[in-house]
Amino acid sequence: MPNGIRVAINPDPWVSGVALNLWYGVGSVHEVPGKTGFAHLFEHLMFSGSAQVGSGEHLGLIQAMGGSCNATTSFDRTNYFETVPLGGLDLALWLEAERLSSLLDRVDQVNVDTQREVVKEEKRQRYDNQPYGNAFPEIMKFLFPAEHRYAHMPIGSMEDLDQATLDDVHGFFHRHYNPGNLILTLSGAIDPDQGFELVNTYFGEIPGREVHGFSQSPLVSLEGIPRLELRGDVPQDLVYCCWLAPAIADDSNDPIGLGLSILADSMTSRLHTDLVRNNIADSVDTFDIGLAHGNTVIMATAACSESVSPQIVEDAMMTTWSRFCEQGPTDAELHRAKKAEDRDYLSELSSIENRADHISASWQLFSDPTEINRHLSIIHALTAEDIRQQFQTWLRPDNRAVVTYRRQSWFRVQASSTPILGSSQPLTLPNSIRV
Amino acid sequence: MRLWSYHLPGQLILAADLVMELPINSEPVGCEGVATIAVRTLDEGTHAHPGPEFAAAMEDAAARFHGLIGMSTTQCLLDLPYDCLDAGLELLAEAVSQPGYADEDVARIIAHRLAEIEQQESRGSYQASTALRRTLLDPALRVSRPIGGTAEDLRSLSAKDVAAFHRTHYRPQDATLIIAGDLSGIDTLTAAQQAFDSWNPSAQPVLPDPITPGDRRRRVIHRDGAVQADIRLGWFGIDRRDPRWAPLQVGLAIMGGTFNSRLNTVLREERGYTYGVSMAAHPYRQGGTIDVSTSTRTAMTSALLDETLEILQAREPFTNDEVDAAIGYLTLSAPLAFDTAEAVAAQAASIAAARLELDHVTTTLDNLRKVTPAAAMEAYTSLVTPDQGAIVVVGDSNDMSDLGFTDY
Numbered sequence: 015m016p017n018g019i020r021v022a023i024n025p026d027p028w029v030s031g032v033a034l035n036l037w038y039g040v041g042s043v044h045e046v047p048g049k050t051g052f053a054h055l056f057e058h059l060m061f062s063g064s065a066q067v068g069s070g071e072h073l074g075l076i077q078a079m080g081g082s083c084n085a086t087t088s089f090d091r092t093n094y095f096e097t098v099p100l101g102g103l104d105l106a107l108w109l110e111a112e113r114l115s116s117l118l119d120r121v122d123q124v125n126v127d128t129q130r131e132v133v134k135e136e137k138r139q140r141y142d143n144q145p146y147g148n149a150f151p152e153i154m155k156f157l158f159p160a161e162h163r164y165a166h167m168p169i170g171s172m173e174d175l176d177q178a179t180l181d182d183v184h185g186f187f188h189r190h191y192n193p194g195n196l197i198l199t200l201s202g203a204i205d206p207d208q209g210f211e212l213v214n215t216y217f218g219e220i221p222g223r224e225v226h227g228f229s230q231s232p233l234v235s236l237e238g239i240p241r242l243e244l245r246g247d248v249p250q251d252l253v254y255c256c257w258l259a260p261a262i263a264d265d266s267n268d269p270i271g272l273g274l275s276i277l278a279d280s281m282t283s284r285l286h287t288d289l290v291r292n293n294i295a296d297s298v299d300t301f302d303i304g305l306a307h308g309n310t311v312i313m314a315t316a317a318c319s320e321s322v323s324p325q326i327v328e329d330a331m332m333t334t335w336s337r338f339c340e341q342g343p344t345d346a347e348l349h350r351a352k353k354a355e356d357r358d359y360l361s362e363l364s365s366i367e368n369r370a371d372h373i374s375a376s377w378q379l380f381s382d383p384t385e386i387n388r389h390l391s392i393i394h395a396l397t398a399e400d401i402r403q404q405f406q407t408w409l410r411p412d413n414r415a416v417v418t419y420r421r422q423s424w425f426r427v428q429a430s431s432t433p434i435l436g437s438s439q440p441l442t443l444p445n446s447i448r449v
Numbered sequence: 450m451r452l453w454s455y456h457l458p459g460q461l462i463l464a465a466d467l468v469m470e471l472p473i474n475s476e477p478v479g480c481e482g483v484a485t486i487a488v489r490t491l492d493e494g495t496h497a498h499p500g501p502e503f504a505a506a507m508e509d510a511a512a513r514f515h516g517l518i519g520m521s522t523t524q525c526l527l528d529l530p531y532d533c534l535d536a537g538l539e540l541l542a543e544a545v546s547q548p549g550y551a552d553e554d555v556a557r558i559i560a561h562r563l564a565e566i567e568q569q570e571s572r573g574s575y576q577a578s579t580a581l582r583r584t585l586l587d588p589a590l591r592v593s594r595p596i597g598g599t600a601e602d603l604r605s606l607s608a609k610d611v612a613a614f615h616r617t618h619y620r621p622q623d624a625t626l627i628i629a630g631d632l633s634g635i636d637t638l639t640a641a642q643q644a645f646d647s648w649n650p651s652a653q654p655v656l657p658d659p660i661t662p663g664d665r666r667r668r669v670i671h672r673d674g675a676v677q678a679d680i681r682l683g684w685f686g687i688d689r690r691d692p693r694w695a696p697l698q699v700g701l702a703i704m705g706g707t708f709n710s711r712l713n714t715v716l717r718e719e720r721g722y723t724y725g726v727s728m729a730a731h732p733y734r735q736g737g738t739i740d741v742s743t744s745t746r747t748a749m750t751s752a753l754l755d756e757t758l759e760i761l762q763a764r765e766p767f768t769n770d771e772v773d774a775a776i777g778y779l780t781l782s783a784p785l786a787f788d789t790a791e792a793v794a795a796q797a798a799s800i801a802a803a804r805l806e807l808d809h810v811t812t813t814l815d816n817l818r819k820v821t822p823a824a825a826m827e828a829y830t831s832l833v834t835p836d837q838g839a840i841v842v843v844g845d846s847n848d849m850s851d852l853g854f855t856d857y
Contacts, residue, residue: 073708074707077708127721143679317564350509357512
């Protein structure tokens with residue numbers, strides 16, 4: 015559109031509703047030190063009303079017509095989405111356009127204070143009150159230099175959230191909530207011409223503003239196998255092996271993804287066979303965190319079986335890993351992994367919500383909303399050698415970092431012993447605290 | 450065995466669910482968890498495809514297998530492309546009729562379940578939900594305890610116990626096979642017959658226990674160092690055959706089922722006490738439960754509970770606007786919710802598991818559209834009596850001295 019909004023329409027004659035998906039190119043990567051958690055706090059404020067919409071009314075109206083509505087904030091983007099019956103599309107588009115054009119008319123200190131408390135409860139629920147809840151934040155802090163934008167999590171810190179002011183909200187809105195920073199996808203029972211016209215009706219008048227680009231340079235691969243040990247009152251020791259790889263729009267991402275699935279995604283996968291079937295680990299997993307700026311992070315994790323030390327698990331994992339890096343997959347493994355990817359990708363795209371999200375994502379990341387049409391052809395064309403080469407280049411065992419999460423076993427031992435009344439026994443814990 | 454097929458054009462990945470009648474109270478005393486181990490070990494090998502050969506054959510059919518235990522059924526689910534249906538169904542039939550249950554496989558799956566129990570129990574939200582069930586339901590009932598079994602029983606289970614359980618209770622009678630997706634050119638009946646033809650009937654089934662209420666207490670479970678309290682309130686409820694089911698759904702949506710519900714508006718949007726609060730009914734085959742689920746920073750536990758109990762009194766009658774919005778939320782969402790093969794199959798499986806009529810969804814939608822504010826209020830107040838419900842709080846009890854109760 016002339017004001018900069020990128021609009022994609024994906025008509026589907028077989029469904030009765032429409033999914034509306036908005037990607038704003040703003041996430042925690044755009045936050046500066048001292049203002050962490052802002053993109054996410056802002057996402058909450060987007061539901062607190064605008065010039066003509068009361069607090070909570072956006073969600074209430076969508077739900078009352080049978081629709082669903084939510085939003086998520088990650089490292090690189092903030093995503094708002096609604097799925098509505100066809101007759102509700104006008105209202106959904108109007109609500110989204112309304113908050114983009116007039117959010118600041120409504121936001122006040124009371125909204126900010128209340129949503130700050132809600133976000134702090136979300137942080138407690140998702141991280142602070144969960145076993146291993148600090149693992150992911152600590153891993154990101156460990157893998158990236160202190161000043162790096164991926165070194166902090168989208169949820170932010172309690173201290174920074176406490177400092178957030180109404181002025182910050184205004185500044186953030188002007189900088190990032192801008193038509194030129196928005197991708198809008200409609201998927202479902204909508205004709206393209208009608209869809210473009212509707213989007214134009216509601217969003218056409220919103221003036222475009224300057225878009226602030228952002229980029230950060232890729233970091234070099236990790237060297238020297240940096241190690242971090244975390245401890246907590248958790249039930250099981252975990253091992254995380256981590257690598258820095260090129261950001262997800264890079265061509266290396268597809269062969270790496272297929273290789274990761276051959277390593278851990280199924281019951282015949284290599285790590286499942288070598289670690290789980292041999293009672294070294296209870297479970298294994300591999301994944302790509304999916305970061306867009308400079309680098310992404312690739313992880314392989316294992317939950318240590320009872321009485322198996324993290325070192326043994328790590329060694330076993332790296333033996334399998336290193337053989338895979340040297341030899342690549344077999345033809346049979348490659349064939350099965352491609353079939354599984356066909357199934358999972360088509361299954362993922364079978365709902366209009368997910369399809370709309372994939373289209374917005376591929377436009378943002380690959381500058382091409384039609385990437386979803388080619389994805390499976392790209393996967394089918396991959397060879398064993400493509401996978402081997404990318405693993406050799408980016409995911410060699412020498413380039414890993416290792417994080418272990420250990421049980422605080424001394425705590426359990428002491429807590430279970432019977433206290434002897436009337437006597438005093440001095441004890442020094444392994445961490446030097448004298449009791 | 451019955452077959453239900455749902456043709457959904459454009460859904461190229463089919464969902465196939467086999468729902469077997471197998472009440473959780475079929476587990477012998479001292480063997481709680483055996484039903485879970487039996488289904489989780491199914492894809493670890495069969496007589497025809499021992500060990501990992503079975504998983505490899507499933508992967509060659511591009512099928513993903515998943516087993517699920519419910520209160521009254523065991524379910525086996527497959528996702529697979531439409532052109533792999535025959536191969537997938539044959540493997541599914543092989544797994545349920547001739548599983549290998551090798552000693553080492555059963556031992557490994559039990560070890561994983563034991564580790565899973567430790568993981569679950571380390572989470573406050575899990576502790577709160579299981580404690581609520583133990584409080585609300587008669588403790589003599591199998592369903593009042595964790596469905597996946599307890600560590601004590603699991604430690605003494607053997608492959609022989611698992612095989613014996615399978616022999617006695619896995620049976621085609623009363624089973625329902627559900628196939629949903631783009632079925633153009635597919636004869637599901639022939640495919641199902643070919644796959645399941647040789648699965649022989651076995652003994653008569655055990656009936657599910659009717660559920661009965663427990664002695665409704667308030668409980669505080671100490672979780673050292675927790676920064677938040679996980680809170681549950683609960684009542685004994687109804688199943689989907691009760692005439693109050695539709696009006697109750699409307700009442701619960703107004704009170705705690707939607708973003709603008711009375712509970713969420715006050716506790717989250719006005720007070721900032723919580724990230725969210727929900728209220729829902731959980732139907733069993735006969736009877737059911739109703740619960741409120743939320744969490745808050747420890748210091749606010751008492752304030753949140755007071756306010757929740759006050760809101761639950763529903764002193765203001767439900768308004769027409771509230772009822773209209775709730776009916777819209779519950780009925781107009783149906784076409785959107787059922788637009789994938791997976792979602793349709795899951796709903797059909799839920800109907801099969803509860804042994805409801807095939808037109809249950811349609812009938813419920815009709816009933817929902819007719820609910821009046823008075824009917825919703827009556828259903829709600831007949832079941833949700835705030836002062837008489839169970840309350841479970843899991844948190845650091847050192848910081849909750851103002852709660853007014855510990856355990857009783």
